[in-house]
Amino acid sequence: MRILVTGAAGMVGRKLVQRLARDGRLRGEAITALDLHDIVAADLVSIPQAETSVFVGDIASADTVDMLVSRRPDVIFHLAGVVSGEAEANFDLGYRVNLDGTRMLFDAIRVADYNPRVVFTSSIAVFGAPFPDVIPDEFHPTPLTSYGTQKLIGEALLADYTRRGFMDGIGIRLPTICVRPGKPNKAASGFFSGIIREPLNGVEAILPVPRSVVHTHASPRSAVGFLIRAAEIDGETVGPRRNLTMPGVGVTVGEQIEALERVAGSNVVSLIREVPDETIWSIVKNWPTRFESRRARELGFKAETSFDEIVKVYIEEELGR
Amino acid sequence: MRILVTGAAGMVGRKLVQRLARDGRLRGEAITALDLHDIVAADLVSIPQAETSVFVGDIASADTVDMLVSRRPDVIFHLAGVVSGEAEANFDLGYRVNLDGTRMLFDAIRVADYNPRVVFTSSIAVFGAPFPDVIPDEFHPTPLTSYGTQKLIGEALLADYTRRGFMDGIGIRLPTICVRPGKPNKAASGFFSGIIREPLNGVEAILPVPRSVVHTHASPRSAVGFLIRAAEIDGETVGPRRNLTMPGVGVTVGEQIEALERVAGSNVVSLIREVPDETIWSIVKNWPTRFESRRARELGFKAETSFDEIVKVYIEEELGR
Numbered sequence: 206m207r208i209l210v211t212g213a214a215g216m217v218g219r220k221l222v223q224r225l226a227r228d229g230r231l232r233g234e235a236i237t238a239l240d241l242h243d244i245v246a247a248d249l250v251s252i253p254q255a256e257t258s259v260f261v262g263d264i265a266s267a268d269t270v271d272m273l274v275s276r277r278p279d280v281i282f283h284l285a286g287v288v289s290g291e292a293e294a295n296f297d298l299g300y301r302v303n304l305d306g307t308r309m310l311f312d313a314i315r316v317a318d319y320n321p322r323v324v325f326t327s328s329i330a331v332f333g334a335p336f337p338d339v340i341p342d343e344f345h346p347t348p349l350t351s352y353g354t355q356k357l358i359g360e361a362l363l364a365d366y367t368r369r370g371f372m373d374g375i376g377i378r379l380p381t382i383c384v385r386p387g388k389p390n391k392a393a394s395g396f397f398s399g400i401i402r403e404p405l406n407g408v409e410a411i412l413p414v415p416r417s418v419v420h421t422h423a424s425p426r427s428a429v430g431f432l433i434r435a436a437e438i439d440g441e442t443v444g445p446r447r448n449l450t451m452p453g454v455g456v457t458v459g460e461q462i463e464a465l466e467r468v469a470g471s472n473v474v475s476l477i478r479e480v481p482d483e484t485i486w487s488i489v490k491n492w493p494t495r496f497e498s499r500r501a502r503e504l505g506f507k508a509e510t511s512f513d514e515i516v517k518v519y520i521e522e523e524l525g526r
Numbered sequence: 527m528r529i530l531v532t533g534a535a536g537m538v539g540r541k542l543v544q545r546l547a548r549d550g551r552l553r554g555e556a557i558t559a560l561d562l563h564d565i566v567a568a569d570l571v572s573i574p575q576a577e578t579s580v581f582v583g584d585i586a587s588a589d590t591v592d593m594l595v596s597r598r599p600d601v602i603f604h605l606a607g608v609v610s611g612e613a614e615a616n617f618d619l620g621y622r623v624n625l626d627g628t629r630m631l632f633d634a635i636r637v638a639d640y641n642p643r644v645v646f647t648s649s650i651a652v653f654g655a656p657f658p659d660v661i662p663d664e665f666h667p668t669p670l671t672s673y674g675t676q677k678l679i680g681e682a683l684l685a686d687y688t689r690r691g692f693m694d695g696i697g698i699r700l701p702t703i704c705v706r707p708g709k710p711n712k713a714a715s716g717f718f719s720g721i722i723r724e725p726l727n728g729v730e731a732i733l734p735v736p737r738s739v740v741h742t743h744a745s746p747r748s749a750v751g752f753l754i755r756a757a758e759i760d761g762e763t764v765g766p767r768r769n770l771t772m773p774g775v776g777v778t779v780g781e782q783i784e785a786l787e788r789v790a791g792s793n794v795v796s797l798i799r800e801v802p803d804e805t806i807w808s809i810v811k812n813w814p815t816r817f818e819s820r821r822a823r824e825l826g827f828k829a830e831t832s833f834d835e836i837v838k839v840y841i842e843e844e845l846g847r
Contacts, residue, residue: 342666343665343666344666347685348685354682358683361679364675365669
């Protein structure tokens with residue numbers, strides 16, 4: 206079992222690689238090779254009896270993707286991408302990495318002609334306001350960001366390339382991953398993690414939107430669980446609709462803060478400072494709120510069931526308490 | 527008012543050009559220039575006081591689209607494309623023309639930085655089975671053909687390029703255009719026209735699917751009406767959801783034949799011969815049936831109200847009776 210992870214140096218990529226190293230197996234088979242690709246060097250892990258390699262390069266380069274695919278990975282986790290804020294700020298970069306990079310990878314797989322499982326991380330950013338209170342699985346995607354547009358196009362390509370037998374793809378629309386460890390990235394959704402992470406680390410956090418904002422979250426641990434499930438699931442069971450909205454915990458920002466207070470106390474919560482930011486608000490207000498995610502749940506994708514759990518996962522994984 | 531029509535030698539393109547020549551005006555302004563582009567030479571029309579030009583070239587060529595856009599057309603009708611059967615048979619050609627060609631055109635417009643109205647012909651092929659009985663405007667597109675996938679990607683690009691202010695796009699999802707004049711093309715939907723057109727011309731027609739098949743149609747005249755409406759409509763009124771499902775007449779094949787009999791008599795209908803074709807049936811059975819098209823109707827897009835009317839439009843326009 207050879208595995209390729211693109212975007213392996215990113216937050217979700219790193220956690221996926223750690224999980225793969227810990228499990229040593231995927232789809233019931235021992236991992237014998239693990240190829241890690243990113244624009245910067247991913248951390249090498251060691252897996253007994255497995256060859257692990259790190260590749261640094263541009264995903265939107267035919268040479269790079271041809272080389273990666275020529276090694277014929279059985280499972281490809283395609284996580285590489287430019288985040289939402291950056292794709293909006295830099296039109297060319299977003300389309301080049303998120304659209305051209307994905308299409309080049311899929312085309313290299315098509316030409317290699319061996320039908321691997323491809324797990325593609327899409328996003329709930331494929332949806333755009335106005336929404337019903339709960340977005341059903343059959344709701345139309347009308348993205349209001351370039352990032353969401355690029356992810357939607359990746360989904361469409363994945364479904365068609367799968368239908369034509371070039372690959373065996375599963376697209377998973379991730380909700381906001383929370384609590385992200387480490388430093389903020391350029392995603393407009395950064396504050397959803399920041400208001401939990403910074404106070405837990407004794408640092409002040411800025412809340413740029415109203416407490417009434419509703420949003421759906423899953424922990425990085427759940428995100429990795431989605432990826433593993435997507436790698437293992439039987440494609441026949443999924444059928445031709447290969448892009449699935451992942452489950453998550455739908456809460457208001459106020460409820461996030463209440464959960465933090467329950468888990469960590471009022472001193473921690475007092476480090477959150479409300480400083481409205483019109484730019485962030487103008488992006489966030491067009492984001493979807495709650496999802497039905499019926500198909501994904503039926504297909505065995507599991508998230509946390511409360512935001513308290515999400516806070517605890519962060520404390521356990523990142524603060525070691 | 528300078529107008530560019532891509533795919534101007536195609537059936538809908540030709541009829542659009544004839545209508546533009548007849549009207550001499552669009553959006554309340556006199557047409558002063560009409561640029562007709564296709565892979566083969568489109569028929570030149572004459573419009574008093576207007577310069578008309580014919581360009582022959584590949585739409586998936588940056589040189590071609592740059593040249594066309596450098597003339598700064600105020601309205602661009604982007605009809606060029608490879609039809610469904612051909613896009614399915616020739617994967618590379620379909621993606622090159624329908625995806626790369628469209629993206630190159632939109633990118634040339636983006637770089638030219640002058641925000642023209644762009645009318646893009648999409649298709650109900652963006653939808654894939656299973657469906658509800660009537661497909662609402664907010665139903666998710668899950669195409670089951672490469673053609674539908676390419677059209678969906680064109681829609682996504684159109685919406686994003688419009689949102690970012692690069693162009694002022696309107697995408698119209700055409701139902702099956704019926705009755706197509708002339709010879710059959712490679713579209714799997716060809717028989718929907720053939721069973722009306724051939725008998726009216728005294729020729730036997732093959733019906734490859736069961737009479738119970740439900741499908742939605744609009745005449746070529748209505749298709750041109752949709753295009754004109756899409757060119758003239760106020761973008762603000764449409765809002766950010768720029769891709770609209772056009773109205774049409776939803777009928778069974780049996781009802782099509784009954785309408786033909788009412789309009790043209792039983793001798794004509796006796797020329798239809800049922801010869802089941804599994805290949806065509808396997809494509810057609812995944813096609814959508816009826817549409818709500820609420821938004822399009824509210825926005826003033828009009829189709830026929832019965833299939834009898836559709837038969838009569840063909841007789842009037844093509845047989846001159």
